[in-house]
Amino acid sequence: xxxxxxxxxxxxxxxxxxxxxxxxxxxxxxxxxxxxxxxxxxxxxxxxxxxxxxxxxxxxxxxxxxxxxxxxxxxxxxxxxxxxxxxxxxxxxxxxxxxxxxxxxxxxxxxxxxxxxxxxxxxxxxxxxxxxxxxxxxxxxxxxxxxxxxx
Numbered sequence: 001x002x003x004x005x006x007x008x009x010x011x012x013x014x015x016x017x018x019x020x021x022x023x024x025x026x027x028x029x030x031x032x033x034x035x036x037x038x039x040x041x042x043x044x045x046x047x048x049x050x051x052x053x054x055x056x057x058x059x060x061x062x063x064x065x066x067x068x069x070x071x072x073x074x075x076x077x078x079x080x081x082x083x084x085x086x087x088x089x090x091x092x093x094x095x096x097x098x099x100x101x102x103x104x105x106x107x108x109x110x111x112x113x114x115x116x117x118x119x120x121x122x123x124x125x126x127x128x129x130x131x132x133x134x135x136x137x138x139x140x141x142x143x144x145x146x147x148x149x150x151x
Contacts, residue, residue: 053122056089056108063089087112092119094129102129 067090070081093106105127107119119127 052124053120056120059089060108
């Protein structure tokens with residue numbers, strides 16, 4: 001036995017070049033992002049037709065309790081709190097709007113977005129209010145909607 005062959009290791013090709021920049025692409029799994037908005041996940045248009053005004057009356061009573069505690073906190077900071085308040089469940093009446101047919105509509109807010117309020121009226125009609133006017137004038141949101149208590 002030769003000691004030379006067992007103790008030293010010689011590569012088959014001494015001039016082999018390794019490319020270190022080359023990467024092996026791994027298969028990536030397709031990840032679906034969860035729907036972050038509860039309303040998009042739970043309520044579709046066919047379900048919106050089934051909504052009734054009577055379903056939102058308890059939500060309105062909860063909102064009245066929420067708003068009364070919000071307003072009774074302090075008088076000086078009341079204006080800032082009212083602007084930041086959550087209007088889901090609030091009873092709104094349209095006082096002025098770009099669309100004259102929407103003036104006087106009264107309903108409970110079912111959905112509040114940055115530019116719209118979705119109201120359900122006593123006739124079980126869903127109405128999206130303020131959409132075109134808010135895009136043009138952002139000030140109208142606070143001036144044309146009046147929350148009020150009906151008890």
